[in-house]
Amino acid sequence: MHVQKHFGKQGILLVNLGTPDEPTPRAVNRYLGEFLTDPRVIDNLPGPAQQLLVRGIIAPIRSGIVNPFKPGGSTKLYQELWTENGSPLKYYGEILTEAVAKEMGDDFIVRLAMRYQNPSIADALKELMDAEVSSITIFPLFPQYASATTGSVHQEVMRLLSKEQIIPNVNMVNSYYEHPDLIRVFADNARDLGPMDQWDHIIFSYHGLPQRQLKKGDRSGCHCYADGTNACCSSISRVNQFCYSAQCHATTRAIVAELGLSEGSYTTSFQSRLGFDDWAKPYTIDVLEDLAKNKGAKKLLCFSPAFVADCLETTIEIGLEYQEEFEEWGGEHIQLVPSLNGDPRWIAAVVEMLREEVGSNVVL
Structure with a gap:
């Protein structure tokens, strides 16, 4: 066994899900059209039917493209999410990329890409290939593996690289769901909010997936x-x-152990369910209702450990929509544990994980 020699720089590609270019009906329509026609996202329809349903009905209605003077639901949500820096997902992704590049040093070229829309995986890979990198490490910004996220990123990377005459060494990170540095950042962000016993209950809310997709795996x-x-x-x-x-x-379990939480003081649940099929349970909204109506809970702490940056599912769904529902049921406040965003502790965690990955790239 010997360490692989690198005659050029090594490439690193950080990839998140995606975001519209701007919070307008046309931009949101483009984003939803690309996102929802991915067969790994909607996996229970034949291709032509999926294209027709998404591009002909779902995306135009949800974006409001059919009436640009009256934005649809998704466009309204993105308008609420948008900041002076644009999309939080892209903004914090750029901060992370710049910081990681600085920490990794001159022997690495670090780029950011989105699975859907911009900056695209195709453009980022072209930059790395044009720079004649000797290896490419794909680092999806999803701690847990899912076919619809990490699996889709890996498939798109393989599809694009398969067109190349020469393919460099490629290392695809699968997941890092209990990496100690990641867990510590989430736990520290909760500690920064005060003692854990001030909360009536603690919720770990993850993005949901249809049970059929879980069973397929x-x-x-x-x-x-x-x-x-x-x-x-x-x-x-x-x-x-x-x-x-x-x-x-x-x-x-890893965050619970880090914080020393007691059994019964927390619940793992899943949010963002769509359609009528069964998804991973319990549903976060049902947990909130039960805690407020039946358990008399007033103050909740909510982790969202499937996301590493502010997005619709954290800022809007939990921070606004769930908060309103919780109050209607008699609760008072849901405190969302801050996302990792551009936190130096998160940047250091990514750098450490990347060094572990590129350091283990060996050839027999």
């Missing part, structure tokens, strides 16, 4: 939801090592 066919519940996610094993739900529960 079970190659054994006899583990995922085998008893009709998600008890199969109580530990990580060979069978479910890449299961999104199992990794989410593992992230919760």
Whole structure:
């Protein structure tokens, strides 16, 4: 075994999900059209039907493109999310990329890309290939693996690189759902808000996925939801090592251990459900209702550990929409643990994980 020689610089590609270029009906329509026609996102329709449904109905209505003078629901939400720096997801991604490049040094070229829209994976890869890098490390900004996020990023990278005559060494990071540095940053952000016993309950809310997608990832066919519940996610094993739900529960357990939380003081749940199919349970909105109506909870602390930057699912869904629902049910306040954004501790964690990855790139 010897360490792979690098005659050129090494490339690093940080990838997040994506964002519209601006909070307008046309831009949101373009974004939703690309996002929702990904067969890894909507995986239960044949291609032509998916294209027709998304581009002909869903995206135009949700963006308001059919009536640009009356923005649709998604456009309104992006307008609420937008800041003077633009999209938080892109803004904090740029801060992270610049800081990581500085810390990694002159032997690395670091670029940011979005799976959907801009900056695109295609443009970022072209820059790295034009720079004649000797390797490319793909680092998705999703701590937990899911086919619709990390899997889609990896597939798009492979699709684009397959067109190249020469393909450099490629290292694809799968997940880092319980990496100690990541867990410590989430835990520290909670500690910064004060003692844990001031909260009536603590919620770990992750983006949801349809149960059918979770079951598709079970190659054994006899583990995922085998008893009709998600008890199969109580530990990580060979069978479910890449299961999104199992990794989410593992992230919760790691943060709980770091904070020393007691059993019964917290709940893992899933948000952003769409359609009528069963998704990963319990649903965050149901947990909130039960805590307010039946448990008399007034003050909640909410982690959102599937996201590393402010976005619709954190700032708007939890911070605004869930807060309103919670108050209607008798609750008072949901305190969202700040996202990682451009936190120096998060930047240091990414640099450490990248150094572990590029340092382990060896050839037998």
